[in-house]
């Protein structure tokens with residue numbers, strides 16, 4: 001008696017898109033079903049204690065209508081949550097300031113043959129990060145262009161959206177600005193040759209040339225890292241400056257010949273991948289163009305730049321890499337869980353027996369070092385190398401760095 005079932009939309013496929021959050025919806029659904037059922041049970045088993053054994057029908061009908069109202073409000077709440085999970089549905093497409101191309105891109109398209117029996121999907125939804133809603137004005141600006149025409153020179157606007165969590169970006173129907181890539185060298189000469197800086201896009205950047213970039217410490221892993229002809233960059237990974245610097249050949253030897261493909265997380269101008277390429281190891285480098293044309297520079301060296309933010313799940317399948325190299329790109333700031341999520345994703349893409357090379361990771365506080373150590377130890381990796389060292393920084397203060405080579409265990 002009093003069983004209530006709730007139907008929410010038609011969105012099996014759509015729930016899949018947000019599997020992390022779908023458990024929250026499932027929980028809410030379960031919660032609603034349980035509470036409405038309890039209500040029903042209460043209403044139907046309730047008897048007035050007036051001593052009168054007549055059922056008071058008006059009382060019951062009142063309770064029933066209360067239950068119906070409850071169900072209706074749960075349904076509304078669920079529909080709202082579903083839309084929030086979907087992300088772009090929180091973008092009100094009827095708003096006047098929504099770019100037409102954005103509306104066009106986000107509109108649902110019914111599958112021509114109805115429900116797909118294999119996947120249960122009834123309609124195609126365009127993929128766009130749900131945080132885009134927070135930046136809907138920027139997003140609309142990004143989607144304002146002439147269809148079939150040239151896109152505005154606005155890559156930095158796109159990157160701004162990505163950094164605000166609006167990932168993936170919507171596709172656009174305009175032609176991105178092309179820059180003639182003249183003077184590219186052939187591989188492997190390209191790894192260490194200067195090319196004309198005119199082949200990089202400088203719009204939206206503070207620096208307008210390589211000399212400017214090289215005069216700056218762009219981040220902890222890139223001080224002068226665009227000088228691949230004379231600078232320190234030419235010695236990185238083959239000459240140690242401190243005991244925290246491991247040599248690439250030593251690390252490869254620890255992999256006992258099984259290192260063929262690797263993933264480098266955001267550590268500068270591609271030099272790690274370049275050194276690996278010389279050793280016939282293919283490395284993809286994750287990088288955004290924060291303050292410098294990293295992606296284009298890496299590509300000009302004949303290396304593979306992967307343009308995405310570290311808040312994004314790595315676009316690789318489980319257990320595929322022989323090696324993951326990370327430096328201070330791992331310092332995601334914010335809550336410790338953020339680093340934890342990132343570490344789990346690194347663990348996921350690394351194969352058993354593969355190596356995780358943590359390279360000169362800056363531990364700003366002792367707490368941070370301890371937390372990181374605890375986190376790493378929880379993964380049960382074999383510590384092939386583990387060095388905590390101090391360096392004196394530009395203003396004479398001592399800073400603590402952790403370098404390690406860890407081997408992923410086989411878990412059963």
Ligand SMILES: *[C@@H]1O[C@H](CO)[C@@H](O)[C@H](O)[C@H]1NC(C)=O
Nearest residue numbers: 048050052054056057058059
């Ligand atoms: C039935 O319930 C209503 C409202 O709760 C009340 O006004 C009415 O007197 C009740 N009748 C009987 C017969 O108990």
Ligand SMILES: *[C@@H]1O[C@H](CO)[C@@H](O)[C@H](O)[C@H]1NC(C)=O
Nearest residue numbers: 194210211214226227228229
């Ligand atoms: C190579 O680039 C550096 C800046 O990174 C610059 O100072 C130097 O003049 C360039 N050399 C050539 C031959 O273009």
Ligand SMILES: *[C@@H]1O[C@H](CO)[C@@H](O)[C@H](O)[C@H]1NC(C)=O
Nearest residue numbers: 249275276277278279280281
């Ligand atoms: C890389 O591969 C080439 C071609 O197979 C080979 O000639 C070369 O010796 C290899 N280099 C290293 C460092 O293994």
Ligand SMILES: *[C@@H]1O[C@H](CO)[C@@H](O)[C@H](O)[C@H]1NC(C)=O
Nearest residue numbers: 364393394395396397398399
């Ligand atoms: C050196 O380290 C201190 C303390 O961590 C910091 O306040 C300062 O900004 C650092 N200086 C440089 C040049 O990195």
